[in-house]
Amino acid sequence: VQLQAYGGGLVQAGGSLRLSCAASRHTVSAYTMGWFRQPPGKEREFVAGINRSGRSISYGDYVKGRFTISRDNAKNTLTLQMNSLRPEDTAVYYCAARELHYSGGYILEPKSMDYWGKGTQVTVSS
16 A cells, blocks of 8 residues: 655644545555654654554554544545644654554554555644
């Protein structure tokens, strides 16, 4: 599956952005999907994960209550709604997929993902 994340940009603290991830070549319904981010000078970290049906979801502690992950298997897309953004949310955001089942309730390790899209930059100004 080929993935492409888009929707990043520059936003003031407290603002919102909506990221989308479009998939091609294969339907996303066959994959566990996730959002990850890589802040400047830091390692890539888990943001949110969602299972194939969309019923099991988990979030990184630092985004709980502010970010919402969702998927539309019919449209072959993955979405991350980001509200109440903070300067520390500044990062390159990536969508990723893996074939292994995901039951939710735990973070997804970047190394466990099989496919990655090109990232989209999110910058939050203070």
